Amino acid sequence: MKIRRSAGALTAAVALSLLTACGGGNAAGPSSPGGQGGKTLVIDTAFQLKTTDPARMYEPSGLLIDQTIYDTLLTFKGSDVTKPVPALAESFTASDDAKTFTFKLRTDAKFSDGTPVTSADVAFSLNRVKNVKGNPSFLMAGLTVTAPDATTVVIASEEPNTAIPFILPNPALGIVNSAVAKKNGATDAEDADKTDTAEAFFNKQSQGSGPYVLESYSTTSQVVLKLNENYWGPKPVYSRVVVRNTQANVQRLNVQKGESQIAVDLSPEQAKNMGDLQVVNGASPNVFFLFANDNPEISKISSNPKFQEAVRYGVDYQGLVDLAGEGAVQAPGIVPSLFLGALPAADGIKRDVAKAKAALAESGLQNPTVKLNYPSDVQVNGLNFGDLAARVQANLKEVGINVELAPASVQTALESYRGGTEEMGLWQWGPDFPDPSNYLNFLPGQTVGLRAGWAEGAAPDLEELGGKARTTVDDAARSALYVDIQHKMNEAGPIMPLIQPAQILVGAKSVQNLQSNALWLVNVRELG
Amino acid sequence: MSALLEATGVAVEYHRTGAPPLRAVDHADLTLARGEILGLVGESGCGKSTLGRAIVGLQGTTSGEIRFDGRPVAPLGLRRRPAALRGLQMVFQDPYASLNPRRLVGDQVGDGFLLGGTSKAEARRRAGELLERVGLPADAVKRYPHEFSGGQRQRIAIARTLAAGPSCIIADEPISALDASAQASVANLLVELVRELDMGLVFISHDLSVVRQIADRTAVMYLGRVVEVGPTRQVWSEPAHPYTKALISAVPRADGGGVLPVELPGDVPDPSRPPGGCRFHPRCPVALASCAHDDPPLAILRDGRSAACVLAK
Amino acid sequence: MSSAKPKSGTPGAGRRPARPGGVLLRFLVRRLAAALLLCVGITLVAFTLTQLVPGDPAAANLGQSAVDDPAAVAAFRAKYGLDQPVPVQYLTYIGNVFQGNLGVSQQSHRPVAEDLAEFVPATIELALFAIVLSLVVGVALGVVAAVNRDRWPDQLLRVVSLGGVSMPTFWVALVAFYLLSFKFDLLPGTGRLDPVLSPPPYTTGFYSVDAALAGQWDVMWSALGHLVLPSLVLAVYTVGMLMRFSRASVLEILGNDYVRAARAKGLPERVVIVRHVLRPAMVAIITVAGVAFGSLLSGAVLVEKIFSWPGVGQYAYRSAVNLDLPGIMGVSIVVAGVYILINLLVDLLYGVIDPRIRLT
Amino acid sequence: MGTLLEVEDLTVWLATRNGPRKAVDGLSFRVDSGEVFGIAGESGSGKTMTAMALLGLLPHAAKTSGRAVFEGRDLLAMKPRALRDVRGRNIAMVSQDPSTSLHPMLSIETQVTEHMRHHLGIGRSEARGRAVELLSTVRIPDPERALRAHPAQFSGGMRQRIAIAVALACEPRLLLADEPTTALDVTVQAGILRLLDRLRRERDLAVVVITHDLGVMSAVADRICVMYGGRTAEVGPRETVLTRPRHPYTRGLLDALPHPEGGAATLRPIPGSPPSLGAVPGGCPFHPRCAFAVGSCQEERPEPVLIGTDHRVACPPDPLGGAA
């Protein structure tokens, strides 16, 4: 049960992670891969996988797999998620109000059955995602896709939306062969949520233009990909890719024995002493954070601003980083370090026990006791919430705050978290797309802010900054706005970012160009 | 001599799933007077034990009537037995199974008094007396059944029934699980008690010679039917039913004579499918052709004897 | 004593109804009725249980962002019939089941029947392997213990068998994995097959059998190799259980007159044990073997987790924590079915072993 | 009529939780070929253990001493394997309850032929032929069909006949019949007793009948041994022992039986109960229950002494001597 990396908001990912209770991966006897001609690549990961139908897929393992099958309009290279690069779209232009984006398609792209990729396919695919109302449909919220000619696609947004180029690389927005898909029950009509019946078809036979096609599919044991013979781009090195469902501890074993080439879910601790293997220690875009509910109706204690201050300075951030292992860093602000507008590491809060004690004294609370909720049955990047919570408890004890741990299963904990009824909570946020605008959710009155009891109007200056950030198009200006927002959040407020764990890939030396990507973990296409 | 116990036309059927009902007792009639010992004999499976259990109410009847001291005996349900029936008691065959291995002997014997309304201490005291009466040491009260031999246990079982102050005891093979010498002493005890307390006793046994020794009257059962009843001496010396005759001549005698007993060929038929006509006719050495379809009733002969055979006079 | 004694010793002469077919039919009909009742009962229990769950299947199975979208939630509820009143949901479900439709799993997005067809054989293959192993080893050791009653082999085996039933399965799995696969690399670790191999064409769902049928010998050997470790671990408990029980029932049989009679015939001890003792002892042993099979399924839940075995235990677990109603119900029906099947098998085996049962 | 079996000073110790205890204590007797020898006694007198000792089938951890010479070989000194070859072939056993001594799950054919084939090394069809013959010898109707049947399909009497057929399969010289009719009804018992009597006449078979029933004894036995507390009380010809017993215990047993020719006289039980294993009194084991016991009976163990033709009694005071 590990969430190596969740591309969706944590809550989604966590819920999904339960699915992976472990499923059957296949480790094997010490036989060399590639027994069936060409080179075989075996990737071990703890499955979070429900489907490979792009319109319904929004789980980490699905992203990894669909990224190899389906091409998107734009994509990211290597581990750099700050800069979308062309894929099916040769180029694009944005209108000044950030409401209209026009994409020019390349002409040589072909689907796996040899038919060319057209703008109609793009419009169909994206509208289908929107109308199926599946897990990824929110990516298309407020967007309209049109295809004025065979090589042009126009995406129009109701609101200014600077994040569109960052959203589009998501494999959920992969382009499918619309002709074949329609024949097999797919539709992009308004009522697609009721009429689209193509999911099973997509799980048997992929319909993308990427370098691989689906050979076999199971949500529990393994997914096998084989080469797309009609791929329009340069042929990838591996002719067959086996993605196996394997628990983290077994992944370690398998990769050491050479039974697999890449282990995706190891924690820094597990990735130690790996001998003759390469360890790629990338930063994770996930952020663990703590909140003290700002709603006085929920708790008189946690809503006390001085209490919040005591907590903010009472937590031993460095200790938590040590606990998280090599490669983990303190989250200086809520926006992760890989994204535009992230705070420099030095801006993070330093523990100051004296200050915390003073704040507590000022708060007028005597030996306060608070309840800390967290999901106890999931891990993110190999980290247990329980371990972090136990640490936080120990830290705050030194300040004079008694923390009662209230572990619960993610199902139960989510109810109270989403209801905003937790006195204190320890949670994690994984970005939906690599753009800081996703973090406006943390502001008062927004999704996460409300969960921390941070009601609209609680911090008008912050809210105003947020509104500005939402509509600003220029990157430099946006960046400055986000830095400002995070500085303000670090001064006061119920939310305290804690750490950004390490995201580790362990691979055989033979695997070239192994890089950790925040969105799809491993870019199989680029491996040499 | 009014009847202490009267069973008329008693029939008992066992219902089994997927098989025809088994009529273990088929219209049996019995009477017993105060101070009388009735021996009920027959081979295994003839229904004598079932009849005994039906008489005390442990077994429901399909038809017929059983009266004890003029009152009808109803089969035992979940409710407690009416006090009036406490006078009708039973002694079982296996003294190992009829005593609770985990309760003190005194408590088990005392139950009869306790349920009669005496105090606990009184019940225990009188249990001690009773145990002495049946020939056991007084300290038996504080011991468990496994500390006694078979004969002694049967005495305990008898003492337990005596605690209810019975006027009639049904003893179902009370001595057949015991050693020869114990058999004699338990049989003697029962006879003694009947005489002393003026009770009635139905002595169910497969052992003809013991019945012959102690019973005033003897009833012989075959395949669910009473085929012959009469004073023991006459039944023994001049059996009226060919089955009775065969039974008697099959008993080996310990006289050192080296005489082989007479064999009755064939086996007892399946009680769920009794032969038509006289039930004994397939094995009967003197059967007539008519016996195959005429089923003779238990007919009264002279001297208080009855038999169910066309040849009986 | 037999309830029916043939007249004049002619065995079976006309007395016994010669309609074994009728008896068997009645037996099967009764069994089927009981099975049906059990199935309905079990689905009802499973259904009620899942209704008690405080969580919301939509929240559990939709993505976070989708959960915040009422349209997506409504679509989800409509798709799985969750918008219907609860009794209607149940009746609809039962109605579908009788038409062979187990519904669509909310977590795998596949028809439950398809999921089960994949997972159930995996578990059964494992459990069969383990039960055969347990029966052979457990009964053999049980007999050894019984014939050496109260001497050292008995004492030793007693400790062994109690040890077996006292080990936490998940922990044994870890230890075995650590030692046999990790430290000394004697056996393959996780999964059903070497990853470079493709599963054999589906016939029975048992990889080893399917591979053999298809003549893919490398696949078969790999499948068998992967079975060894998890089934060994599973068998630890059942071997202990069967050993203890075999010992007891063999001892019970050894005390019988007919065993003494067999010895009095001067038969070799081996013949006495195998023909005269083991056969009647098997009646009791297979009853327990049926129970043991049930406990194997329990153990499978834990062992499958550690060995990444894609079996029904894992499926059950994931269904349970995801509040996947169709999944839970499907597993319940399968488990009940297996239970019924095993009981039926046990009953039929009684008949094979004991002619008295065959005859009445 | 030569001596077939000579038992001398047979002692059997059984393991109890208080250590080994004597179940049979210095027993001596002989069995001639073709005769029926009866061993009588109450439960716990050691009669069954005597038979088991001869067959080498004593319970685990039991020990024996003495000699039991059968056809020139000492059964007690034989190796288990050698004894196994004697068992079932030269000495056969019929036990009390045919519903438990026949295997309920094996066909009659298997049970009648398995040891025949083992001991005599004959084939299946030959064994089958013999089995058919045997079954008709013991008067089982339709033997062919009976071979295919199972014990549950027969009545008690028929089962005992089958058990006897099993015992006779290898044409043994000696048959040990342990309470062969106790579980049967009297009418059936009569048939079995007649069968035994016929067999020993037709086949020159020696039979040891063990029973507590003196009536059965009287019907079939040529000579009788009365046991008490693991020891011989009295041994001699049937008529002598049953009509002119010299041991008080034999007398007591006979008196406890219903009187041969009736009369309303009450039964005369022997006071007390037989000793249990490990609680056999010293001296004469019967002395606590004996009406004629004298002082020396408590200390001295009486040995059987020859007092008449082939008649031995272990009671030195001989209180019944005059009654003979």
Place this chain on the structure above:
Amino acid sequence: MTTGSRTPWRQPLALVGAAFVVLWVLVAVLAPVLAPYGPLDQIADKLLEPSAQHLFGTDQLGRDVLSRVIYGAQVSLPLAFLLVALSAVIGSVVGAVAGFFGGWVDGTLMRLADLVFAFPGIILAMAVAAALGPELRNAVLAVVVVSWPSYARLVRGLVMSARNAEYVAAGRLLGSSSVRTMIVDLRPNVAGPVLVMAALDVGNAVLLLSGLSFLGLGAQPPMAEWGSMVVSGMDYFDLWWLWLYPGLSILTVVLAFNFVGDTLRDALDPRTARAIRG
């Protein structure tokens, strides 16, 4: 003919078992005294190998594994006793009622028991625990739900056979009501077998409970519970001390109870003993 095997308390196995039971109970009671550290104290570097300082090493939070194992006894033992007591009481009552009344009452109750038997224990417990929410308390309830039927069957069997026992018939003939007879005659006969079953069941309860915790449906971290310690140790597969010792603790506790229970079972009547499968 029987040897000393019927005197349970002289058997070395039972003695060893009893000694271990006592030992573990002592450990549970004296945990604060025996344990060098608190179960949640993060006092050392993480993941230290066993050493003189930390006999069982330390875990991923720098907690002393030995102390956690010791405190684990405080969780597992009382709960095991509690839920065995609960199951025994519930099961006995149900079984007695079913056996006593017979008929449809019996039919209904026993079909209910069959229903539970039809499920492999842990799957039902899993469903119950998942339905009620993964908490230790709910796991206990789940285990009770799956374990009462064995008692019900045992007691029902004893009641049924006692119902037909001649000593019960004799009591009834003396005028004892059926209820009184059952109580008077049954209590002493049921107590022994139920106790033996309970002794064996303590082991099963510990196993089942730790199994649920292992699946994440019982005790939640950071509670020092053996099953959940094994599962968190699993993340560090090659750091064997994390999962070896908690597992060994489960093993020894279960083994101890089984030693005692099994010896007691041998002392029972074989037919009763067969009903107790442990």
